[in-house]
Amino acid sequence: MRAPRPAAFFDRDGTLIVDADYLSDPDGVTLIPGAPESIRAARDAGWLTVVVTNQSGIGRGLYSESDYRAVDRRFQALLAAEGATLDAVLHCPHHPSFTGVCDCRKPAPGMLLEAARRLGIDLARSVVVGDKRSDLEAGLAVGAAPILVRTGYGAATEAGGDLPAGTRVIDSVRELPAEPGFGSAPPR
Numbered sequence: 707m708r709a710p711r712p713a714a715f716f717d718r719d720g721t722l723i724v725d726a727d728y729l730s731d732p733d734g735v736t737l738i739p740g741a742p743e744s745i746r747a748a749r750d751a752g753w754l755t756v757v758v759t760n761q762s763g764i765g766r767g768l769y770s771e772s773d774y775r776a777v778d779r780r781f782q783a784l785l786a787a788e789g790a791t792l793d794a795v796l797h798c799p800h801h802p803s804f805t806g807v808c809d810c811r812k813p814a815p816g817m818l819l820e821a822a823r824r825l826g827i828d829l830a831r832s833v834v835v836g837d838k839r840s841d842l843e844a845g846l847a848v849g850a851a852p853i854l855v856r857t858g859y860g861a862a863t864e865a866g867g868d869l870p871a872g873t874r875v876i877d878s879v880r881e882l883p884a885e886p887g888f889g890s891a892p893p894r
Contacts, residue, residue, distance in 0.1 A: 710828035713793070714748040714882075715818055715845060717836030718759035720858015721879060723781060725837075730769030732780035738857055740880025742788030747883035749791070754825055757795040758817040758834075758844070764799035771799065794821050812836075813843035818850070835879065839863055842870050855879055 719725045722745075724736040745755050763769045778795060785791065796817040798810040810816035822829050834845025837858035845852050852873045854860050864875055876882065 708826060710822075710826045711752065711754050712831035712833075713754040713756050713821065713825070713827045713829075713850075714745075715756050715758050715821070715832060715834040715850065716745075716879070717812075717834075717838070717841045717858075718757050718781070718795075720837035720860065721835055721841075721855055722757065725858040728763035728766075728768045729777055730763065730773040732776045735777060735780045735784060737781075737784050737788075738878060738880075740878055740882070742785050742790035744879040744882040745785060745790035745792065746788075753832075754793045754827055755791075756793055756818075756821045756825070756827075758812065758821065759795070759797045760812050760840070761797045761799050762801035762804075762811070765801040765805040767804070774799070793825055796821055812838075813840040813847065815844050815847040818844055818848050822848070835882065836860075837863060839866075839869070842873055846870050853882075 716722050722738055722741040724738060726734045748755050761774055764771060764774055798817060800808040800811050821827060829848040829850055832850040833853055834841055834850045835853045835855060837855050837860035842852035842854060852870055854863060854873050854875045855878050857878045
């Protein structure tokens with residue numbers, strides 16, 4: 707049995723792709739500069755790469771699971787064209803006001819725990835990268851280190867203050883290869 711490996715958990719909208727509220731059209735997918743390079747650097751250093759994304763537009767009835775899957779295929783195709791692949795993509799289709807409370811919608815850690823179960827992830831050696839406090843809190847709930855990007859809602863999240871203790875703040879995922887662990891062995 708393989709030893710558990712650390713993962714880089716990425717939020718999708720506002721972190722890896724330009725946030726287009728309730729994106730349901732694959733033609734609207736635009737990678738944030740540096741996203742493929744960050745994913746490649748993490749994988750090259752031995753990290754698993756996992757996207758965990760809240761998609762409440764499904765629960766709100768704004769788009770379907772099929773629409774979501776079409777956007778995800780386009781997203782992963784754009785990454786693959788740049789030599790970047792993901793180990794898993796998990797999404798939460800719920801919104802508490804429309805579908806009830808769930809354990810997968812960030813800040814709940816359900817998607818991270820599911821990825822850890824599927825892939826054998828060492829959560830304590832992992833990081834979570836996102837543009838909202840809910841991303842950071844989901845990571846902290848499982849012992850992962852939080853990294854806030856200023857893209858998407860990140861600048862507003864930072865300006866709001868009260869970031870969780872230990873949160874590193876960077877301008878965008880473009881800076882990740884220079885962060886500890888990326889481009890070198892994962893932290894122990």
